Amino acid sequence: MERTYIKELKNKAGQEVSISGWVDIRRDHGKLIFIDMRDVSGKIQCVTSAKNESAYAATNELRPEWVVTIKGKVSERPEKMVNKDEENGSVELQIEEVAILGRAKELPFELKTEINIDTYLDNLPLTLRMERGRVIFKIQAHIIKAFRNFLTQEGFVEIQAPKIIGEDAEGGANSFAIEYFKHTAHLAQSPQFYKQIMVGVFEKVFATGNVYRAEKHSTTRHLNEYTSLDFEMGFIKDHTDVMAVENKMLRYIVEELEKNCEKEIAHLEANLPSVPKNIPSVKLREAQEILKKEYEIDCENAPDLEPEHERKLCEYSKEKLDSEFIFVTHFPMSKRPMYTYEDEEDIGYAKGFDLLFRGLEITTGSQRVHDYDILVEAIKKKGLDPEKFAFYLQAFKYGMPPHGGIGLGLERLTAKLLGLENVKEATLFPRDLNRIDTLLSTDKLEQK
Numbered sequence: 001m002e003r004t005y006i007k008e009l010k011n012k013a014g015q016e017v018s019i020s021g022w023v024d025i026r027r028d029h030g031k032l033i034f035i036d037m038r039d040v041s042g043k044i045q046c047v048t049s050a051k052n053e054s055a056y057a058a059t060n061e062l063r064p065e066w067v068v069t070i071k072g073k074v075s076e077r078p079e080k081m082v083n084k085d086e087e088n089g090s091v092e093l094q095i096e097e098v099a100i101l102g103r104a105k106e107l108p109f110e111l112k113t114e115i116n117i118d119t120y121l122d123n124l125p126l127t128l129r130m131e132r133g134r135v136i137f138k139i140q141a142h143i144i145k146a147f148r149n150f151l152t153q154e155g156f157v158e159i160q161a162p163k164i165i166g167e168d169a170e171g172g173a174n175s176f177a178i179e180y181f182k183h184t185a186h187l188a189q190s191p192q193f194y195k196q197i198m199v200g201v202f203e204k205v206f207a208t209g210n211v212y213r214a215e216k217h218s219t220t221r222h223l224n225e226y227t228s229l230d231f232e233m234g235f236i237k238d239h240t241d242v243m244a245v246e247n248k249m250l251r252y253i254v255e256e257l258e259k260n261c262e263k264e265i266a267h268l269e270a271n272l273p274s275v276p277k278n279i280p281s282v283k284l285r286e287a288q289e290i291l292k293k294e295y296e297i298d299c300e301n302a303p304d305l306e307p308e309h310e311r312k313l314c315e316y317s318k319e320k321l322d323s324e325f326i327f328v329t330h331f332p333m334s335k336r337p338m339y340t341y342e343d344e345e346d347i348g349y350a351k352g353f354d355l356l357f358r359g360l361e362i363t364t365g366s367q368r369v370h371d372y373d374i375l376v377e378a379i380k381k382k383g384l385d386p387e388k389f390a391f392y393l394q395a396f397k398y399g400m401p402p403h404g405g406i407g408l409g410l411e412r413l414t415a416k417l418l419g420l421e422n423v424k425e426a427t428l429f430p431r432d433l434n435r436i437d438t439l440l441s442t443d444k445l446e447q448k
């Protein structure tokens with residue numbers, strides 16, 4: 001008999017079906033055994049009674065997480081047993097035959113139990129099967145899909161940027177060095193150079209891929225490997241064109257989640273934001289004035305925002321500007337990478353921005369320098385050697401349009417959209433200071 005996906009069962013009362021999946025929960029009630037079965041599409045309650053000897057004996061063997069095929073008849077539940085909260089709450093499956101496809105050892109804990117984050121991370125191959133994990137990563141898949149769809153519709157071409165690079169793209173210290181035959185290479189911190197180079201080919205490009213940061217922070221917002229959603233576009237007037245595309249893209253992503261993930265969002269009790277048509281934007285210096293006036297935080301002349309400042313600015317934006325998003329522009333050039341374009345009308349400050357959402361920076365973007373000579377000078381000004389950037393510089397040597405783009409942290413966006421406290425909850429297999437799947441032994445690290 002052909003397999004029926006569990007979500008179809010509500011329309012199949014009276015029919016014989018065959019379903020396959022995992023035993024989610026088993027409950028014994030006197031002479032009845034109830035098995036909640038789970039597949040990728042949903043859940044269904046299956047039942048057998050001691051009266052059906054062979055079915056009862058086969059069902060009696062089953063334990064949580066065993067993988068089985070069950071044949072049986074779908075029946076309407078009696079009125080008072082209908083569970084309106086469940087998709088298949090009006091039906092159940094009367095078990096006739098059970099075939100075991102895969103057995104599971106005894107679980108270390110019940111999948112319904114509340115567990116702390118370390119236990120959750122130690123047991124990911126199992127804990128990701130819990131409803132919460134399944135829901136979070138299903139929504140995340142929709143975020144990436146919406147990012148792709150939106151940019152494709154806008155005429156951007158998807159590119160794959162390399163993850164092994166020679167020199168560190170951002171010229172910073174936070175890169176992992178790796179052995180590369182007889183050489184030292186680095187893991188990419190961003191697709192920055194390659195997306196810019198590809199503007200010279202396709203004008204508008206985007207990439208979704210893993211990037212690596214050798215940051216020794218152990219916080220709720222830092223990962224050592226994360227997914228960067230990047231786009232880069234040519235022929236812009238200035239950074240505000242880039243901000244406008246990001247604004248429109250965020251509206252699209254939220255709309256798509258509302259359309260496609262209603263149940264999942266409800267399960268997490270998450271509140272999706274409304275993304276304004278025009279996300280408010282302030283210069284860093286204006287932001288600092290606001291922090292002083294409204295919150296008595298004295299940070300004028302600081303080159304960047306501290307996490308507490310980001311939280312307060314978002315609070316302000318929500319209350320006073322009716323937006324959970326706020327752009328902060330014009331950071332000092334000294335704090336921005338060498339490819340950042342300086343504002344001719346505000347010398348010393350960048351035509352670049354951060355986007356803050358619900359208290360956290362989720363994006364950095366800017367207009368880029370596209371003139372070869374100016375870029376060489378900018379590299380030197382940062383104390384870097386243009387020779388080392390010769391490969392990247394070819395793009396500029398041979399003609400580039402004014403362009404700009406963004407990098408958006410997928411995990412930070414997911415966490416903030418869904419109200420998760422830690423970005424690790426929005427990362428399938430998080431890598432941090434102390435963990436690559438399993439906890440790293442400090443002894444081993446020291447021996448190396």
Ligand code: AMO
Nearest residue numbers: 190192213222223226362363364365405406407409
């Ligand atoms: P930046 O370094 O600001 O900019 O990174 C862009 C966005 O990536 C996310 N992010 C992180 N997420 C989790 N863990 C981390 N350790 C981490 N570091 C950064 C944040 C951040 O806003 N090349 C530029 C982008 C550009 O200008 O196009 C860049 O990478 O959400």
